[in-house]
Amino acid sequence: RKEVEQDPGPFNVPEGATVAFNCTYSNSASQSFFWYRQDCRKEPKLLMSVYSSGNEDGRFTAQLNRASQYISLLIRDSKLSDSATYLCALENTGGFKTIFGAGTRLFVKA
Amino acid sequence: DGGITQSPKYLFRKEGQNVTLSCEQNLNHDAMYWYRQDPGQGLRLIYYSQIVNDFQKGDIAEGYSVSREKKESFPLTVTSAQKNPTAFYLCASTGRTGYTFGSGTRLTVV
Numbered sequence: 001r002k003e004v005e006q007d008p009g010p011f012n013v014p015e016g017a018t019v020a021f022n023c024t025y026s027n028s029a030s031q032s033f034f035w036y037r038q039d040c041r042k043e044p045k046l047l048m049s050v051y052s053s054g055n056e057d058g059r060f061t062a063q064l065n066r067a068s069q070y071i072s073l074l075i076r077d078s079k080l081s082d083s084a085t086y087l088c089a090l091e092n093t094g095g096f097k098t099i100f101g102a103g104t105r106l107f108v109k110a
Numbered sequence: 111d112g113g114i115t116q117s118p119k120y121l122f123r124k125e126g127q128n129v130t131l132s133c134e135q136n137l138n139h140d141a142m143y144w145y146r147q148d149p150g151q152g153l154r155l156i157y158y159s160q161i162v163n164d165f166q167k168g169d170i171a172e173g174y175s176v177s178r179e180k181k182e183s184f185p186l187t188v189t190s191a192q193k194n195p196t197a198f199y200l201c202a203s204t205g206r207t208g209y210t211f212g213s214g215t216r217l218t219v220v
Contacts, residue, residue: 008150034208043200043211044153087152089209097168098209100145102152 003027006088006101013108017078021104023088024070032091033064033071037084038103044087047073078108112137116201116212122220123188123195131186131215133201142184143209146170147198156199159184188217195219 006023013019033050048055050062050071061074071090075082085103092099114135123129135142141160145153155168159178173192178184188195196219201212 004152036209041198043214044209045211046208049208097143097155097158098204100153102150 003099004088004090004101006104008102008104010105010107013078013106015078015080015108015110017108018074018076019078019106020072020074021086021088021106022070022072023101025090026069027090027092028066028069030090030092033062034089034091034098035060035062035071035073036087036089036100038087039084044100047086075106078106080108080110082106083108114201114203114210114212116199116215118215119213121215121217123217124220126190128187128189129217131188131199131201131217133184133186133212134182135184135201135203135210135212136182137203137205137210138181139203139205139210140181141204142178143202143204144168144174144176144184144186145200145202147200153200156186 004025035047036044037047038044048057048062050064052064054063059076063072085105087103088101089098117132143158144156147153154170156174157176159165162181165176165178175187199215202209
């Protein structure tokens, strides 16, 4: 089983829709979790960290479910500019390495 | 502005040739990383360095070499032993809030 798994998509949604992505992980010792956004042929950029209590940044909400070992990203009121690949990432205890998922592609259409 | 600079943006390599990808950061980060990304795939760790004059192999280090003589610089050499080097190479460093990536180098074997 891969350490981090994401549905590759693509997710095709109309503008204004709400869309959610999940990312499952296999190592229960994983400590820190993140969502990154990657535009086509560009580098990934940190979107938000994921905390146990959940966190929200405008239209974006990230949540962590340790019992079921997954994190989620919810995007409300989707914009055309949200079209990108969303990568989840996790860091294990005491490690300097972060493990990235393969990403979920999102297309928002007018 | 602080950030990570990778050069060149595009690089073409002939069979049997060694090439070096440059990565410079002015973020004062201790830890630096090299990742490889293939189309439709996640980021795979090649090498990482937690401190000057020290580095460790990642998951796919064969055919690559690195050096860390200065805190700011972490160049990656793709040697002729790397049989399938065509990919998007990303350098990153870590601070308190996740990874900061360079804009990447696209390497193509011709």
